[in-house]
Amino acid sequence: MAVAVARCCSSRRASLRFRTLLGSVQRPEPVGFANQRTSVTSAKVAVNGVQLHYQRTGTGDHALLLLPGVLGSSQTDFGPQLKSLNKARFTVVAWDPRGYGRSIPPNRDFPPDFFQRDAKDAIDLMQALNFKRFSLLGWSDGGITALVAAGKYTPLIRKLVVWGANSYVTEEDLKLYNDVRDVAKWSEKMRKPMEDMYGMEYLAKTWDAWVNGIGQFARNTDGNICRHLLPTIVCPTLIVHGQKDAMVPSFHPEFLHRHIKGSRLHLMPEGKHNLHLRFPEEFNRLVEDFLL
Structure with a gap:
């Protein structure tokens, strides 16, 4: 009985952690319907040898460039922002990093420099679209990519907003990731939208590879991903943190705040990892006020 209860509780905790990591996955609408309702256009452009959607x-x-989280895409991760951010003040671009969403092929992989590769892809995408300077809004893995881009391509970045992001990996982080490694143990409710998008084989393989990929940083000194770049970020920076975020402990945004000069830390008491999807009006208003 004790073993069964422990397994049940562990499963529930893993399910909660998975939900907070991926957010409330939104099924992507057909492109034509999205265009009619929100005037969103969809396209691909050749960047660094791949076709990025x-x-x-x-x-x-x-x-603005919106950068999604792991296995995320423009529409699944940023539907409320594409719909409601001020279209008169901003030109909003949301992308699918290589190997995610509609930027397949190629299949996704996670070499030691995958965040640097994503950062270069993101910067080069915006330049291919003829944007000379722009702001970055990055969530979770996309927030890490945005931190790398802001640190390495300083003259191009106007402002930076990140949430659910970390600049290093701890043993505590690794335990959270490993608890949800096996996609077969996810609830059907959590698994099905991602399975519909990717197919079970691709989903399972890519998720497992991500857990390994993010885990490799724990072998670095101080678990470094991009903490060495934080002092080089000079653009105005807003760090948003949901105080109920089960995937990113509060010491991560606090570390970002201490090491990015002049940055602002905004706490959302009811916010979880996917705070921009759960509270889109509050989040969008906060971001617009900061950017303007």
Whole structure:
């Protein structure tokens, strides 16, 4: 009985951690329908040897790039932002990193420099779209990519917003990731939308590879991913943290705040990992006020 209860509790904790990591996955709408309702255009462009998919909306002078989390895509991770961010003030671009969403092929892999590769892809995508300077909004893995981009491509970045991001990996982080490694143990509710998008084989293989990929940073000194780049970030920076985020302990945003000069830390008491999806009006208003 004790073993059965322990397994049940462990399964529930793993399910909660998975839900908070991936967020409330939104099924992508057909491109034509999205265009009619939100004036979002969808296209691909050749960047660094791959065809990167992106969605674009708005006509404002201030360009924004939205960077999704692990296994995320433009529409599944940023539907409320594509729909409701101020289209007169901003031109909003949301992308699918290589190996995610509609930027397949190639299949996704996680070499030691995958965040640097994503950062270069993101920067080169925006330049291919003729944006000379722009702001970055990055969630979770996309937040890490945004930190790397802001640190390495400083002259190109106007402002930076990150949430659910970390600049290093601890043993505590690894335990959270390993608890949800086996996709076969996910609930059907959590697994099905991602399985519909990727197929079970690709989903399982890619998720397992991500757990290994993020885990490799724990072998670095101080678990370093991009903590060495934080002092080089000079653009105005907003760090948002949900105080109920089960995947990113509060010491991570606090570390970012201490090491990015002049940054602002905003806490959302009811926010979880996917705070921009759960509280889109509050989040969008906060971001617009900061960017403007």
